[in-house]
Amino acid sequence: MSKQLTQHPDHAMLVEFSAGTLAPALAICVSAHLHFCEKCRAELMSLNQIGSQLMTQAEPTEVDDSLLDAVMEKIDQAETMPSKAVEQETLSDFPFAVNQLLNNPQHKPFWKRLSGSVDIARFQTGQSDFEVALHRICAGGKTPKHDHQGLEYTVVLKGSFSDEKAVYNEGDFLVREPGDIHQPMGAQNGECICLSALAAPIKLTNPFGFLMKPLLRINPM
């Protein structure tokens, strides 16, 4: 990664990710960001040490000796079974968790036109708090101006886009609060693909935006 990332998850999110208490939809986004961000990866290694220290400081609870035998037995059983570990082929240089979702055999995501310049592919993530999806904006494409009724988390996976505030590059992790009105625009030099987790329906502010409402309907799976 040559460019320095400017947008990171906040420390509270990293702590929750490290403790395993972050909602799965958001954990997917943090995990995607880590693919690009050395700084957050290093910080997480330290945060894991907190969990590890707290675990070892606790009063140990007695474990029956037979448990070790049971574990050894299961280990031996497992080792006589043929290994089913198949190296999964990586289809792109996308983050691992995103590739897993793209290759989900139970629900193969597909691209669907959202507007003239935006396509969406929704993921099945087994929760209903967030819609998790990829958005693809064509080069120079404008998305409809919209605001949010709920939080939206976005990670740039490929290319870049800009809004009224800044330019966002691969790996940048953005949070949009309810009420933030913005109009992202794809960079001129190529398509932009973003991962997003969206907490509630978004409302179009463009007078003709209502035409797209059925397609923008939040659709967590």
Added chain:
Amino acid sequence: MDKNAESGNRVAVLNRSEKRTDQWTLLLIAVGEKRDRAAFAQLFKHFAPLLKSFAQASRHEGWFPGLSEDLVQEVMIKVWQKAAGFNPEKASATTWIYTVARNCRIDMLRRKSNTQHLPLENEDFWHEADEETPVSLLRQRRSEDKLQNSLSQLPREQNEILRKVYLEGKSHAEASTELGLPLGTVKSRVRLALQKMQILVSPEYQDELHHE
């Protein structure tokens, strides 16, 4: 080069650069490289009781005490199976085993709850974290001893929140409800704790990284 010489070298390298040479780390390396059952039994003796306490500390919705020994078993089986992938330059054995336990605990809960269509295991989220991390960044990390020390010196209310989050498995929002504190207060206590423990990558260092 034979196996023993290789692991001997690895230990020497670790010693030279003052990396992790605590006994658990050495035992875990032995399990990974030589499938050493005696080493595994020693790890089990030390970690199984800690893992059981970690399991019992869970206040996750849907967790019940009967799952505790299941978790101990599942974690220790994973430790055996994945030991070869353990990299002592990135984490001590204790921290590595904690991450295995954390992932197992979450996955067990997700399997029990019926809303299960998430095609990911918790360790999948951590896949990226195993990518190359510059040694210079790793070196910035605090030693486990220092961290333990600074953790024990935290004010009680900061320590309490970290325990709720890491051991009980509460989100910041859940901790705020339980403690009757605004979410902002919970978050700022956590941030203060991290600052005191000096485990955040400093802004100056980020600049340095950029110029590397």
